[in-house]
Amino acid sequence: MSATTKTIAIDIAENARRVRDEMRAPFTKSQKIYVEGEQPGVRVPMREIHCSPTRTEAGLEPNPSVTVYDTSGPYQDPDVEIDLLAGLPALRAGWIEARADTEQLDGPSSEFGQHRAADPATADLRFGHIRPPRKASDGANVTQMHYAKRGIVTPEMEFVAIRENARLAELRAEYEAAGYLRRQHAGQGFGARLPAEVTPEFVRDEIAAGRAIIPNNINHPESEPMIIGRNFRVKINANIGNSAVTSSISEEVEKMVWATRWGADTVMDLSTGKHIHETREWIVRNSPVPIGTVPIYQALEKVDGKAEDLTWELFRDTLIEQAEQGVDYFTIHAGVRLAYVPMTADRLTGIVSRGGSIMAKWCLAHHQESFLYTHFEDICEIMKAYDVAFSLGDGLRPGCLSDANDAAQFAELETLGELTKIAWEHDCQVMIEGPGHVPMQLIKENMDKELRDCFEAPFYTLGPLVTDIAPGYDHITSGIGAAQIGWYGTAMLCYVTPKEHLGLPDKNDVRDGLVTYKIAAHAADLAKGHPGAQVRDNALSKARFEFRWEDQFNLGLDPEKAKEFHDETLPKDSAKVAHFCSMCGPHFCSMKITQDVRDYAAKQGIEAIPVAVETGMEEKAREFREQGGEVYRPA
């Protein structure tokens, strides 16, 4: 053992404890709950946010808890023991075994996997509890699409159906009574078909039709099933793993757990450097969400960065290596065809996708069609043996507004459609990656073309950024585009952090990126008219109007930041229960006005609804006013 690897090993162990402790703290007033399904072992995690009662003249009126979709896995469940050195419980192992269509191998079947397993130089970096990989039995196809097409409702499908509903049917009466369902506006879905309630059969049919995917490799049984498709909630992805420094294994695990805490539905591990293989194992074993990768990155490492030295055989070995570790979806840039490469010649920013550049370089060097394209059916064979989903990469995506929606980009998109059909013949699950940098008026064309040319396979976009002029704020330039393309039909949004184009995101950047993308995804759900999407908005707005500050924080996407901002102005704890704001004064308060309005309306025969009235408000209001407080600042 070298001194360096020993240090790394210690670092991993120490960090594992710290990360575990940090990540275990639940959000204030939030509680992990589980909803049982009908199939054995289907136990769907959700988060319940508790609310305090409304104080009325008649007394206290309880406000129901709000149940929200939860991506954080078991980390915030005090009943689950977490040990990052051991990995998460294998939630789906029983389901996979029960299907009896897979076999456990003796060890990795990839050459590279075998080599790394036996390499003493990385012994200290290796995750300590590597399971032998599982693979489809001879001739079997273990994809969720394959089951769906045969009419089978898997436990994974039931799981996601329950998960998507977030107990809306069960809680409807309570929500209604509290005003949480008041005036949820009709959506504009642009052809999306959102059911009032997601059933397991609906999930199955969407997967069979190729309109949705559940990325869950049989070698990642720790993952909680989630679905990506435009007739479901819009999902978000976080990219991690950008550092080539070996000591960062624990940092990458930390970022992954951190990302799921802030709402990442999937995580892409884009690690580079010497220990990609080992880093990935640590991440997958501890991840409650599907993990995606871009296998060509690792393949390129294996040929020392010389794109022209890449071969199908080496790439194939890399796919198997990663599939057997449990990667849930692969970005495959098979749409970068030789003929499209010259179409980028007059672009302002050429080819900005790393995978796209690699394949373009290979095509030019060999002057032949890319092996990803010519071996596409061979790739399908691997994908279906582990149920790895395709994320067909947009290697020719625009890197600036000027290059948006050009011939190269759209030619590739058409090819991705052609490849989707081939993948579907193999019952492989497919999603399609999209841009990039696109001005607002050109966004919808991307979505419409994707739906048409790729037969409604789920779209998975990076942003898009709607302007190029704000480095340092590209979570915002892209969040604007993401909200729109999510509304138009994109199924998953790949986040962009404030550091995009400038440097490596740290934990704060990851949080900023994720909250921004949760906003975009939720705004899209609301605009599409997702059933129940407005419950949380209404609950929070009610809390805001009634000056239930703590509830307002807790119902928000980032309770910690909301509280911190509030406390900068009003540091006293008492302020958080006091019923006042700058609109109030000793003689003036919007709450009071509302009461007056309701009384007046009642007199005129318009039905009034219960209203909160607070005692001691005048004194508090004066106190607040004297501090110079202003909370609602009208234009």
Place this chain on the structure above:
Amino acid sequence: MSATTKTIAIDIAENARRVRDEMRAPFTKSQKIYVEGEQPGVRVPMREIHCSPTRTEAGLEPNPSVTVYDTSGPYQDPDVEIDLLAGLPALRAGWIEARADTEQLDGPSSEFGQHRAADPATADLRFGHIRPPRKASDGANVTQMHYAKRGIVTPEMEFVAIRENARLAELRAEYEAAGYLRRQHAGQGFGARLPAEVTPEFVRDEIAAGRAIIPNNINHPESEPMIIGRNFRVKINANIGNSAVTSSISEEVEKMVWATRWGADTVMDLSTGKHIHETREWIVRNSPVPIGTVPIYQALEKVDGKAEDLTWELFRDTLIEQAEQGVDYFTIHAGVRLAYVPMTADRLTGIVSRGGSIMAKWCLAHHQESFLYTHFEDICEIMKAYDVAFSLGDGLRPGCLSDANDAAQFAELETLGELTKIAWEHDCQVMIEGPGHVPMQLIKENMDKELRDCFEAPFYTLGPLVTDIAPGYDHITSGIGAAQIGWYGTAMLCYVTPKEHLGLPDKNDVRDGLVTYKIAAHAADLAKGHPGAQVRDNALSKARFEFRWEDQFNLGLDPEKAKEFHDETLPKDSAKVAHFCSMCGPHFCSMKITQDVRDYAAKQGIEAIPVAVETGMEEKAREFREQGGEVYRPA
């Protein structure tokens, strides 16, 4: 002089020096320039951002500077002496005098103004160089709309025409040669009519038609004319002045200057507390941008917060007081009619506009129509005597998604249309305020209804916020909505800071809010197809692609933050000129690929364009890679 006011006076003087010094530093590689007009004294400020050359195989190819719209006034001009205690030069004084339709009064004509001028208690707080106010001569109407309707092109109109163009015609050839005009995409304007070049006559005609306004009170001759209308660049407003603490006069002046530095086209002073009058004088005298206020706030202070004690006479005196100080536009909530108030009774969050609440309370207390509505023509008489523009307030705007686009909101909007017509009969300039909290699918209805019901008077919206669930991130929830409504036709966007709903924005929040709104406004300009809007994007993207890091920072909306983020990962100065990124390796670099692609295309007869090639790249790339650098992180 009390000890307190003495302290405040010292504080003002000290801060004035510090603020002046901080605010005078120009952005790196930026230079203030002026474009002369034909009319005397028309000298339009702009900012020129210098770019370094592209290094090609053939040598250095210069990149032209980019000229951008500049809101920062004389503060960044080293040739102008700045003294906050003396105020800015009276740029427009000569134009106003030359029209010979105004007279200089002996002193304030409002009772309150007279009282404050003579009050020894505030002597130390008073701005030291108060000019006697100016007013229209008997029977005269001094609004820009009045001149426009008579066919006159004022110097103000010529000024804004030159300003809007940002030298595009003059620089077109240079821009074209450098690729800055490459593929600016056709816009989708939803009925906007953006001319290829803005002429003074076009400005005049838009103002005469009521589709645009130039808010510039004759008592604010320090202001640089700017135009608000959907056939011009989308503008942004910053709210300041939220503190009631008297010592904050200098802080508010600082925030105003700071806001203009970050792109505020107008600033609203929403100050409350004991020294509103004095604070406003300081702000107006030092502001290069139009100042807006909500006079009812101060009126309410004058009756100790008792809305029911408000009278027309008191409000009238407040209007005159503020008009004579130089406020450029007034928010007037004249659309809150008695009959609409009960329509808010069943809302989730009632009336959230402070002005709306005040007027609703008054209407209910007196059970009669609001004096703003009944005295609307009297208000017009005041507005046209000073050229104060109307910003017709949306007192019934929704405070949450649930209340969006409801009967109360839209009834008020229809009334604002009715009032617009009346104001126009007086040749008063008008814009219309809009929401608020609106889910994406309901945004366009707001815009369409405003255009229809208010006859294309400029729309001025707060956000809208597209979800309620992200306190702490409402610059983003609202930036998403602002970009969209700007695209649809809103002329000015009122910023929202991250502290919205939570507390007082500090300088960082103001900057975050403004940069977010510059992004939204620029994205809207691009989507509408504003001529030349893409120049800055293309110049920045070209710099990015060529690894001209400093140019990339300097061309961005916030060069300081971009540089700071970059330096966190790559602190060495050398990194900022080195041509590499993570896509590069010793054998692999997107720049190199692009060269290959272009060579290949050239061989095939496709015309290639010049490309940057850098020496020493391989070594730099290796170095960067070993540091774990990753700059472009593809999905």
